[in-house]
Amino acid sequence: MEFEYERLRRWPEVEAPNLFASDAADRLIADLAGDAVTEPGLVVIGDGYGALTLAAAARGARGIRVHQDALTGERALDANAETLGLAGTFEHRPLDDSLVRGARTVLLRLPRSLDALAEIATLIAEHARADVTVYAGGMLKHMTTAMNAVLAEVFGEVSASLARQKARVLTVREPHPAAATVLDRWPERAFDSETGLWVCAHGAAFAGTSVDIGTRFLLTVLDEAVPDARTAIDLGCGTGVLASALAVSRPELRVVATDQSAAAVASAAATASANGVAGRVAVVRDDGLASQPDASADLIVLNPPFHIGSAVHTGIAHRLFADAGRVLAPGGELWAVWNSHLGYRPALERAVGPTRQIARNPKFTVTASRRPA
Structure with missing residues (x-):
């Protein structure tokens, strides 16, 4: 049969x-x-x-x-x-x-x-x-x-x-x-001199032990992101570079790193440990932000995927925007980096709230979307 x-x-x-x-x-x-x-x-x-x-x-x-x-x-x-x-x-x-x-x-x-x-x-x-x-x-x-x-x-x-x-x-x-x-060498580990961070990666983790160019661009303005935040989420964390960067630079910040990939979650935990912030970065395997309470985060950072498997599709990004809109506290902000040709700003306005451009280069745009108070 x-x-x-x-x-x-x-x-x-x-x-x-x-x-x-x-x-x-x-x-x-x-x-x-x-x-x-x-x-x-x-x-x-x-x-x-x-x-x-x-x-x-x-x-x-x-x-x-x-x-x-x-x-x-x-x-x-x-x-x-x-x-x-x-x-x-x-x-x-x-x-x-x-x-x-x-x-x-x-x-x-x-x-x-x-x-x-x-x-x-x-x-x-x-x-x-x-x-x-x-x-x-x-x-x-x-x-x-x-x-x-x-x-x-x-x-x-x-x-x-x-x-x-x-x-x-x-x-x-x-x-x-x-x-x-x-x-047998996993997780691999490499020092990124530009960020001063160790990056750890299992085989299936996106970008391996390198820092992908979108994340690197977001890192250049990350210090400006909600400087008085007490809670932050690295949504779709990959190897956890953004989560560890936030935890290293802001000792008072409580950070959650979340990804649906088992390899990413294991890599992010290893990255946090390698950078001495494992005690302040909680790593969670989750479908978007499904396990996070409403209105619970002051800051969410995101470098969204625009592929589902081998197909170019923005559906995942839109789901993540909606999750961020739910989980951000009133007045909280989503800082996202995205390929400029995708034109995500209207979607961010709808899902989160008023959106402003923070930075732009020939390939990427960084925006901050504020949930209305």
Whole structure:
């Protein structure tokens, strides 16, 4: 019986006609893995909205260990499992040895970051069974031969399938635990001389140990942002550079760093620790600001994404603006940096309140939006 991929939804992630809950790579991975998924020791990594996990469960797999970096992905998987009557067939795990220890079969959606792939590959090679087989797939437009090379560093066999519907799968066997131990380096850490901050990053964290150019531009004016603030939130914190910068420069400030990415949250916590402010930066994995009380923050800083996966889409930014409008205290401000061509100012006015330009360069605009008192 064919698995009903078309019944999967992306909720609570943004849904739109050009955004899908599964694709040809999910189907090809599932088809090539076949009945291997029903054997004990199945692990699924990088499942967007549950297609790999639930197709395996529908085939009879149970006790599936699953890691998804995005919190919205976890919630979508849970919701889809309820809809399809497959709740209880899997459990969420962090990206650590408990996820892959003793794994016999791993279904992996290839991450676009080579560092993320290297972190996953070394973890599997160190802790999975010696006879583990990894089915690592993606859409051709997002795959490179460098991925084969990363996998070949810690596995003896990497073979590519024929392409199907613009998707391909790499089948990987023969882990080399000794090689994996040598290459295991996460979180990485680097000193940024311009900011005076240590930046720590797990493989899947955006920008790695560098400071992305939008964040760097916002940092140039951050001292001007609500100087008398007592509470601040780094929304979509990534590696936590803005949160740590605020905590270092304002010892009286209580800072929350929040992101839905497990890699980002782990990285931000490491960054705060590396800069000696772990005691004043609370790091939270959250869908936007869902867990934050209304009218509770004097300052929110934000460098919003404008992609959902590989698709250019501003839906996430608009959701984050709305969250900021709810969570800001009266008179509080959202300081945001955004690509100027996106023209976010009207949306910020609607979601938060009166918005003024703070800085602008050839690529980015920094604005401050004040919630009315």
